[in-house]
Amino acid sequence: MTCVEDLDKEVILQGSSFKESREYVEAGFTEIYYVDPGFRLFEKHIIGIPPIAIGMDHDFIVFPFTKPCYGTFLLKVEDAEEAKRLRSLKLNTKKGR
Amino acid sequence: MNEQKEKNEVILFLGCPEVPVQMGISLYLSYILVKKGYSVTVAANPSVIKLARVSDPERHYMGRMIDLDHCIGDLAEKKISFDTAIAFAHNDAGITYATTIRYLHASRLILVIIGRNAEDLKKLVDFQCEMVVEKTVHNPVELKKKLDEVFL
Structure with a gap:
């Protein structure tokens, strides 16, 4: 597994606010998991405002990636192993914390 | 002596x-x-x-410097701790980082919001912290006064 910068990824949103990235996931996916800031995904701890929405579609994982100078990116990565790991964690599927 | 030092650990989180x-x-x-x-x-x-290394080549002012994302990782894994965090934000990403820091560590957090959109960014903050807000891009004078009130 590689770090986020090296992943083969599709950029769905770039330079967005964190709120916009969450709303995009919630509007576009039926399988959504909510995680807390610091959750480890692709060997990186997620920066975010809880609850952080991660969208799943088969082996595709859609998640926010925030950079200090460029805002929040919403990335789409195909990774069967990581998708399987996420599903096995029994993460929260409801927005309420 | 060690206990005294441990109580004085401050970390500055600098954004873009x-x-x-x-x-x-x-x-x-x-x-x-x-x-x-x-x-x-x-x-x-x-x-x-x-920028810091060029501005302060002999490290008279800035001592230990660490990578921001590595630091967040260390916080998430409880490898580091401190007594006070001072986080700077001038954009949505800065507020997002500050929220993450708040979530990962229960220390005193002072959020310094700067830049042209400082007042709008302030409205995004819905976590517990002390805020210093100054709509400034270049001029440090009023911001310095506000920070002096916190630390001097």
Whole structure:
């Protein structure tokens, strides 16, 4: 597994606010998991405002990636192993914390 | 003695350096805090670290500097701890980082919101922290006064 910068990824949103990235996931996916800031995904701890929405579609994982100078990116990565790991964690599927 | 030192750990979280006042005021803050006996660490992205190294080549003001994302990782894994965090934000990403820091560590958090959109960014903050808000991009004078009230 590689770090986020090296992943083969599709950029769905770039330079967005964190709120916009969450709303995009919630509007576009039926399988959504909510995680807390610091959750480890692709060997990186997620920066975010809880609850952080991660969208799943088969082996595709859609998640926010925030950079200090460029805002929040919403990335789409195909990774069967990581998708399987996420599903096995029994993460929260409801927005309420 | 060690206990005394541990109580004085401060970490500065610096965001994107595109707002010039951040670099100047963070050099000043680091100077003041060290002078007052705090142990200061700066967590920043590579651009900020390069700026700091060029601005302060002999490290008179900024001592220990670490990569921002590595620092967040260490916080998440409970590898580091501190007594006070001072986080700078001038954009949505800065608020997002500050929220993450708040979530990962229960220390005192002082959020310094700067830049042209400071007042709008302030409205995004819905977590517990002390806020210093100044709508400034270049001029550090009013911001310095507000920070002096916190630390002097």
